[in-house]
Structures are given as structure tokens and as C-alpha cells.
Amino acid sequence: MGQAVLQIEGLRVSFRIRGNYYSAVDGVSLAVHRNEVLAIVGESGCGKSALALSVMGLHDPVKTRLEGSVLFEGADLLALDRRELNRFRGRKIGMIFQDPQSALNPLMTAGRQIGEALDYHTTLSAAQKKRRTLELLRMVGIEEAEAVGGRYPHELSGGLRQRVMIAIAIACEPALMIADEPTTALDVTIQAQIMDLLKELQRQTGAGIMLITHDMGVVAEMADRVAVMYGGELVETADATTLFERPLHPYTRSLLKSIPSLQAPDERLHVIRGMVPPLHLMPTSGCRFQSRIDWIPVSAHEERPQLREVEPGHWVRCTCYREFALAGNDSS
């Protein structure tokens, strides 16, 4: 494993709802290394996007309270003001969002938007900037760089828009890329192309990638390590192969068993009991998944569930996975 580019320690992100603060991310510690894709997976409401947005400083500062630290190149991103943060954002940290339609400026051509990123963070001359823009467009696999660079977002297909956004993200050769559902809005063939492209770019630049997704297929294809979130906490982290072959936490196992493409056709899909409770009803003590796995006796859960290393590099929260394995009860 390379050197850590991003080190998150005890991050807590709390939103104010009617005067009270509730934690959407509750004490998450993780690191993204050079040359590594760390996937953060979970269902909606698990806190994965809140995690990504607060790392980027894109949360609403009035309603959000941040605790803990996010270290990037020796600086704590949470302690920086907007101006200082902008030295990193867009330059050393690139961002790719789910929906390129709304992330791109509809009034600017693709080429100018890439140029804008270069304007902010570099001192290239106009001619150099043009050359670099075309180079970037070719790097993301656009052959007709000149033509595409002159078009507005609405004139481009979804796949091309996503490529333009990736070109902006890599314009200043970032050491870290944060990709929030980068392929969710795309067709499967385009998704495959974008996944291959991100991998290829990573091979060239050695950047660390934090990949936020709910799609286990994308995780299986791209991730080196996986962190599974539930209720704002990490419940399991492991390298991708281990996680798919030996998932331990009941939430991870349930998640994998509910996905059609991972089961034999016609087999019944696993359904997790109940639903993710809304933020203000999330249990704050004990195992947060407890109420959804009623076949594990309450006494089997830890009172203060900790992430524990059960084999080298494989961390699981709470002891409930043991009972789960013992009981052999995989279905609902």
C-alpha cells in the first residue's frame, strides 16, 4: 500500500434539525493511499455522501457541525477557511459528481470550463492553456477534442459530459480524486468506459481515489479496498476480494445477498428487515443494525461496538457477526 494522501480521523458530521444536532457521519476514521481506489458503499441515508461533501468543504456551514480531522498533505482541511481550502480543492483534490448535467455550467463551452480550472490554479499563457485543454480532452478519450471543446454541455451526450467533468477534475493532476456516484447516471456501456478510464488515469498519475457508490458491481470492478457504512459508522472494511468472498458483518452480507446480479437467476433475493431509520431516530448507543437482525440475541451485541481487526486488514464492527455465522441463518 502506498503512502496515505488523505487521512480522516474521528470525523463526525452533524446536521441541525429543529435545534438539535444529529450525526450523519459518526466517528469515521479512514485513509486513502496513493494508487488506491477506496470505495465507500452503503444505501441512501448511510452517510456516505455527507462524508464526501464535508471532506470537500461543500456542506452548509450554518446547519452543519464538523468534528475530528481530515488531513491532506499535512493540513487539516476542516480547520481551513474558504480561501485556503480553495488552494486544494480543484487543484490537488479533484471532484467528480454524479450528474454532469447539473455540475457543468450550461452557459460555458466544455473547453472554457476546463480552461477555467486551469485559470484558477495555474499561470499558463492562453496558448499553453489551449494546448493543455485539448490534451486533457484527449486524455479522457475524446478524439475530436477541438470540436467537443467548442460545444456547450447540452450539445454533449451523458458520457461525453461525464468525460468533460473528469477532464476538469484531473486538469491540475490532483493527488486525490473524490468521485461521488460517477457512473450512476450512465448507460452500462458508457459506465464500463468511464470505469476503465478512471483506472487508466490513476495508473498514469498515481492519484488516490475515494469512490462513493451504492453499486456493488462498480465496487467489484474498481475498488482495491472497501468501507461499508451503516447509520453513519463504518461497519466493515477490507480489501475488495476479501469483502466479496468473506463478508462478515450482517449488513454487508445482507447487502450482497440482495443484489440480483450476484445471485443465481430465479433465486429469491434477500430482503433486509425494516428500513434505514431517519437520522433523528437512529439509535445512538449499541449496535445500530441490531433492530434489523432479530435472529441475533440482543446479548450478543456489544454495548459499545468497536471496529476490530479480525484478520489482517479486515475490520468489523460489533460482535454480532459471530453469532450470525454460528446460527448459519442467512435468510430473513
Added chain:
Amino acid sequence: MALLRVDQLKVYYPVRSGLLRRTVDYVKAVDGLSFELQHGETYGLVGESGCGKTTAGRTMIGLIRATAGEIHLEGDRIDRLSGRALSRYRRDVQMIFQDPYSSLNPRKRVLDIIAEPLRNFERLSPQEERRKVRDFVERVGLHPDSVYKYPHEFSGGQRQRIGIARALTLNPKLIIADEPVSSLDVSVQAQVLNFMKDIQREFRLTYLLISHDLGIIRHMCDRIGIMYRGRLVEEGTRDDIFEQPQHIYARRLVAAIPNPNPRQRDAQRERRLQVEREYEQLREQSFDREGKPHPLKRLTESHSAALL
């Protein structure tokens, strides 16, 4: 006899322009689509965005008028129906919509939502109606008293089941489901897909499942048609399509499905790039002059592909 037969269906949207809004061109959303649905099967119509699958589904249920071609339900031609006959057809074919948030009227109680088709087609006393609706609500796994609640009081999966209950009230023969779970989380998705399979047995339904998600299509469907630019490029059983795809477009689509085994990642990527190279080479000859698929050619009893 097939339950539904679609023959050379065409749906063209006019492109108007100029001062007099004259029709200058057509967008050929569906351009010569033919297939049959057998009783009790689940047929998957799959393709990428813009291939015409949603337009095709909406035409079959009568939301859009066909430009040309024929649709037959149990032998009766239904694309030119009006009046009584149309109303009977509308009972037999129901739809499950994609978005459970916008397909239920937020101002109506569940009772009124589910009873609406009954009120249109059957004359029931209020007591009978309530009894029937409560019964359906229970069968889709909700508490019978939830009929007095409003849609916002339910989760996405529950709402989707309310939409399904509404589709079931008139005892339809065919249900057209356009991306029924794509707006739901995986665990909720699993719940709705399991449920669709259960009621299929119970009500002896035939499904036309429209989706871009090949994982779901593979899980649910007996037979599959892959659409490209308004036509089928390949049709066959689940095994035909996923194990032996023949047309280069179908092979490319199948190769793009993420492999759930991280150990096979590199091999999968290699295969994908290989198919991609072939696609570049075979592109010209694989499609006609307009860039659309050739007519389907029968390869085996169940399997056809748009090969020359």
C-alpha cells in the same frame, strides 16, 4: 396463441420548425419493432437510453398512438380501438411506473388511489369497495388500515407496492413495468422484485419488464429482447442472451456488465476491450444504411439476432 403480439410497430415524433411549425423531419423512436408475449412469461425489453423501449411500452398501453404497425391482444387488434373495446383493453393491461413518488397523487388517500380503477370500471358499493381495497393492500404486505393514509406516510418500497396494488385491482392479464425499481435502494429493490415474482404466480400475470439494468433483467426474465435504435437487435431466452449473445451490440452490452468477482477484474476488462475492438471493426456491416439493426434472423428455436 400469444397473449400479446406486436408487429412492425412504428412510432414517429414529428420535428416541427419554422413560422408555420411545419413538420420538417421525424424522430423515429420505434421503427419496426416486432415481438410476442406468451401467457405467464416475463419478457424483458432492454436497451440503453434513447433506444425506444419506454416509447414502445407507452404505445402498448395506449398512452401514445402508433404511427404504423399492429398490436394484438389475444388475437384482437387493439391499436385502433375506441370506445367500449378500448375500455376493455385498458382493464386487461396495467402499468407499474418507475417513480413511486410522482406516480401516486399526494392529495389522495391510499383508498382512493387504489379504488380509482375500480370506480372507473366496476359499480361497487362503498362497503364492497373498501373491503376489496383492504384486501389488496393486505396482499401487497401493508396493514389494511393504511388505506386511510396518504402517500407521503410510506417509504419508497411501500409506495411502489401501493402502485402495484392499484395495477392489480382489475385482475389484468398483462402488466407493463417500466423501470419499476430503478429509483429504489438495493434492499428495497430486492423486496419489490421478490414481490413481483410472488404475485405473478398468484395472479397468473404476464410481465413486460422494461429496464436498462441487465442484472435485474437477467434475474427476472424468461425471454429478453435487446433494443437498439427502435428495433430488436437480438431476442432469446435468458441463457441465449447472457451466455451466447450473437450480435456485436448485444455482446458489447453483456461484456459491459460489471463482474461481481474482483479476482476476474483484469480478465473482464481484457474481454471488454476485445469486444470493443470487434465492435469498431464490425460496426459498418452490423447495421443497415441508416445505422439501424438488420431484420432479425432466426438462429435456433428461441434465439434470433439481427445478422445478415
